[in-house]
Amino acid sequence: MSQERLFDPYEVVKKHRTRFSAPPRLVPAGGVDVSGGGRWRIWEHAGTKIDAPIFGNGDMLAAFAGPTEFPQFWVTTNDFWQMSSNANWEFFHDNAVAKHDPAVGLGSPRPVGRLVFDIPALAGASFEAWQEFATATTHARYTTVDGAEVEIISWVAAQENVLIVEFTADRETAVGVDFRFPDEVGQGCDVGVDFEGSGGQDASLSGTFVGLVGGKPVQVMTRRAGLISGSRTFADGVDVPTKVGFAGRFLGEHGLEGVIRSGETLTFVLPLRSWAKTSRPVEYARSRATWITADDLALLREQHENWWREYWGVSGIHIGDALLEEKYYLGQFMMGCLSRDPDFPPNILGISTFDRMAWNGNYKVNYNHQSPYLGLLAAGHFEQADAHDAPYLAMLDIGQEMSRRLLGHGGVYLPLGLGPAGMVSEALLLHMKSPAVHGAINMLMRYRLTLDAGYLRSVYPFLRAVAEFWEHDLVEDDGVFRIVGDGMHERPTSHVLAHGLPENPGNTLGYLRTFFRQFTEASTDLGLDAEHRERWLHIAAHLSPYPVGVIADIAENETLWNEGEATIVDLVPESFQREPVFLNEEKGSAWSLHFPGNIMQIYPGGAIGLGSPHDELAVARNTVHALALTEEGLGATGAAVDAPTDADAHPHFRKAGAWNATNLSCLFFPAAVRVGYDPEVIWRELSERLAFRGMPNGYIEGNPHGIENLSTVPNTLQEMMLLSHEGVLRLFRGWPRRLQPDAAFTGLWATGAFVVEAALAEGEVVSVGILSHRGLECRVENPWPGREVRVEGPGGDRILSGAEIVFGTVEGGRYRLAVV
Structure with missing residues (x-):
């Protein structure tokens, strides 16, 4: 069997992107009531899924949101939790009380905060954004009321916890930057959790004063020498202290007020480092932000694109x-x-x-x-x-x-x-x-x-x-x-x-x-x-x-x-x-x-x-x-x-x-x-x-x-x-052949450690390829009912027939099935 694939999934993926026609409106809290109309009081005003473009590298995550004049990136890491377990005796609390006050503590993933850019010229601008799947890159384009255009390109490096934000514009545009913790409202976000109980029952807050139930975070932020840096830590009343440090700066600028010049790119970098991965998160984030260069970013981009190319090359459909x-x-x-x-x-x-x-x-x-x-x-x-x-x-x-x-x-x-x-x-x-x-x-x-x-x-x-x-x-x-x-x-x-x-x-x-x-x-x-x-x-x-x-x-x-x-x-x-x-x-x-x-x-x-x-x-x-x-x-x-x-x-x-x-x-x-x-x-x-x-x-x-x-x-x-969960490979068995007569897939795994590709043309199976990773017997429901099937592969060609085509394989063997 030839090693040439039916198609290159990466080439298919390159055609696709997802588009956002308006700035997200459900960040940070999601806006879906899960309290049963107030019956489950603890979940009143709780956060649910959001509507923002989300991207990351499986560790550092970012969500792009904010009104047009305050483009902002909510950032966190998958390992940043408030690590507060329920004691074992809480297992007995599955009772009527749970309907109003469930046996939950504060063990929960936490945001680090939001990186906020202040661009007054974009007030009232039109907005469109899109995410390119092939390179995991998020684009946003703003057109001001007087016709000026600003574009923001952002990505989280696939191989390092760094957010890169790149600005271009067709005329000179001023950009300021700030970092806000999740409970700090303003600058394009008016919803935050009240840790102190000072907000009463104000519906703009969470409705639950989490700081009165468990520990409060320690939040530190400094602005010095063109660098904005700090940390968020949960160490009060937790099983394991957690901390994320951040630091950011504009490349090539001496302060935290940047200028986008026509024909040039203004770049901001924000590394995150966590206690789960390093001993001194703030110091390491500051070091990386301070010393990172344009050449470093070019290398990160090359590694980033290579990682995503390999990811998409594993399998795909067309x-x-x-x-x-x-x-x-x-x-x-x-x-x-x-x-x-x-x-x-x-x-x-x-x-x-x-x-x-x-x-x-x-x-x-x-x-x-x-x-x-x-x-x-x-x-x-x-x-x-x-x-x-x-x-x-x-x-x-x-x-x-x-x-x-x-x-x-x-x-x-x-x-x-x-x-x-x-x-x-x-x-x-x-x-x-x-x-x-x-x-x-x-x-x-x-x-x-x-x-x-x-x-x-x-x-x-x-x-x-x-x-x-x-x-x-x-x-x-x-x-x-x-x-x-x-x-x-x-x-x-x-x-x-x-x-x-x-x-x-x-x-x-x-x-x-x-x-x-x-x-x-x-x-x-x-x-x-x-x-x-x-x-x-x-x-x-x-x-x-x-x-x-x-x-x-x-x-x-x-x-x-x-x-x-x-x-x-x-x-x-x-x-x-x-x-x-x-x-x-x-x-x-x-x-x-x-x-x-x-x-x-x-x-x-x-x-x-x-x-x-x-x-x-x-x-x-x-x-x-x-x-x-x-x-x-x-x-x-x-x-x-x-x-x-x-x-x-x-x-x-x-x-x-x-x-x-x-x-x-x-x-x-x-x-x-x-x-x-x-x-x-x-x-x-x-x-x-x-x-x-x-x-x-x-x-x-x-x-x-x-x-x-x-x-x-x-x-x-x-x-x-x-379908393969029953030990028989069934190709396009559940496919709507009349509606979709042409289709193909490559790189899908099937029970028995087989990797399969197949194509459908005008409603009929026209190509089947199988790679055997373990050398087991392969059972395939005959893709051409009532017809004989040629199996090409190691050991020579075989002509088989019947409702199921059954043939032995060798480890690493590649096989091609065709109708006789």
């Missing part, structure tokens, strides 16, 4: 739909910017620009933290995916303690809100036992794609603890293993006291079927735990069946939160109400109008697919369809809880619960692909979602969440092009 192709690369661009530090993943919102973030901005491990990394795995961006595992591995000791403390047996039991380095940011359990096994599913997915024994060894202790937990926690009843006390949804103890413990949630049943089978294979590969494998396979084969019912029987469905006035039978046509569907839980909540969790055993659980038994696959498709019908019904009636009340609002924004659910939509789309749901419907819903709700930075309009939504398009399109 399709006929410009919107979806752009959004695919936008998702991967954002994760390339946000995630690279293996010990400090990006927080749930991607970047911290506010000191009181919703959900403490932590790693929410009941699905939010796991989801953004899924789109990276098949794409081969493993360096960015490394960060996923860190919170689990760091929490192993405490998780094992809590299993013994609370449940009286071994294994690992995790709270819902983790931080870095074993910090417990949010100690709520809320009667969910699945977070650890959900994380394990991601780890096993990665291992099965790569068969990397070194990676498996690094996560094996955690996987082993997950197995031990469920060996003890499952309740065996008449030879069947039941799950007791684990819910698909979060629920306070007050709900359990009124309705009993939840049992047999469908998502966890699916996770465990997949986990015990795949972990048994993994232990075999490492030659470990042979004495447990028979037991693990026995559990996988004897778990309770998924809870199944019909819509007509769940009109009085018990719900865990306000679902509005409509019931499921009001929304789903009567003709479909007797079709079997997966329920949420066997005992507990049967269905949710707004939370499609009863698809998680499909994706990411991997327990159901096109190779599943016919009846089970039919129920899975019915479930996807019932949820889609529910959303359609909510859209038609306007009965969704968060539906807009404005009569002029577009009908699309009344839809909720499946494709457009606030939670889990990022998993719903690929789940629909995996069970063979109509690909044209999937394509239409994805296109509409992006057209109406997609924001230029990859986030979703009206949705408070952040980086989980970056995976939606990559996951969905990759699954549509290549």
Whole structure:
């Protein structure tokens, strides 16, 4: 097989950029209420996702915002947290009190502050900005009322924590600079957190005086000899002190008042250094800012562009739909910017620009933290995916303690809100036992794609603890293993006291079927735990069946939160109400109008697919369809809880619960692909979602969440092009061939450590290439049904036929498939 690729992904990426037509308006606090209308008081005025251009190198992050006369960059690092853990006893606080005062401390990622440029000439100017994916460069162009133009180009160096800001103008323009800490309002930002309580209940503040609950930051800033420098430190009442130092200056200028001269470039540099990486952050930042030269910047730029060229060269897609192709690369661009530090993943919102973030901005491990990394795995961006595992591995000791403390047996039991380095940011359990096994599913997915024994060894202790937990926690009843006390949804103890413990949630049943089978294979590969494998396979084969019912029987469905006035039978046509569907839980909540969790055993659980038994696959498709019908019904009636009340609002924004659910939509789309749901419907819903709700930075309009939504398009399109989780490579099986007859992908990883590329032309597969990394047998669903297939590669050509094309491979072997 030739080593020449079908196409160069970098050349495709170069065509794409994302555009911003107005200055961001949701920085720093996000502007989406997550307090349930004040019911969860601690989250009133909390910060959510923002609408700014975001960029970085996976450690240093920046968000570009501000009104036209005050262009500004919010900066931080992924390792800058207020490291305040909840004590272990807080694990007992999953009760009614939590609904108003949850067991959360102040363990949260923190912004360092904002670098503010003062350009009076830009007051009232028009604005446009764009981000080039290929080089991770952000551009902004301002046109003043008298026609002058100023352009700002900014980038965070891929190989060093330095923000570079370059100004050009067509006439002489004065520029001042300042650095403001997050609680300092003014200069284009009028929202900040009140650390002292001096602001009363002023809604312009956070509503929560974080300094009265935990430690206050120490903030120092100086302006001297043309250098602005300082630090932000959290050392009061924390587990581990954290500090970030910054320093900045204009190159070639002697002060902090610069002048942009026509035909020249004015450059400002801002290095950040943190205690997590260096012993003296302020001194090192000052040293770098003072002595950096134009030649240094040229070298940094060369390294920066080379890094991004290599990133984009790993894999890619090429399709006929410009919107979806752009959004695919936008998702991967954002994760390339946000995630690279293996010990400090990006927080749930991607970047911290506010000191009181919703959900403490932590790693929410009941699905939010796991989801953004899924789109990276098949794409081969493993360096960015490394960060996923860190919170689990760091929490192993405490998780094992809590299993013994609370449940009286071994294994690992995790709270819902983790931080870095074993910090417990949010100690709520809320009667969910699945977070650890959900994380394990991601780890096993990665291992099965790569068969990397070194990676498996690094996560094996955690996987082993997950197995031990469920060996003890499952309740065996008449030879069947039941799950007791684990819910698909979060629920306070007050709900359990009124309705009993939840049992047999469908998502966890699916996770465990997949986990015990795949972990048994993994232990075999490492030659470990042979004495447990028979037991693990026995559990996988004897778990309770998924809870199944019909819509007509769940009109009085018990719900865990306000679902509005409509019931499921009001929304789903009567003709479909007797079709079997997966329920949420066997005992507990049967269905949710707004939370499609009863698809998680499909994706990411991997327990159901096109190779599943016919009846089970039919129920899975019915479930996807019932949820889609529910959303359609909510859209038609306007009965969704968060539906807009404005009569002029577009009908699309009344839809909720499946494709457009606030939670889990990022998993719903690929789940629909995996069970063979109509690909044209999937394509239409994805296109509409992006057209109406997609924001230029990859986030979703009206949705408070952040980086989980970056995976939606990559996951969905990759699954549509290549399915492999069942051990068979299925090419373009979920692709809408009539709508999109021409498409190609290259560099996607498939189960068995195969790297695959393929092309579709006029609706037919025309090219297939496979690289075998481990030399295993390869199984491919025949891309040309009923036709013979030539397999070209090491050992000579072979002519094969049948529904599946099966052939042996050698390690490093390249193979090409063609129709005879």
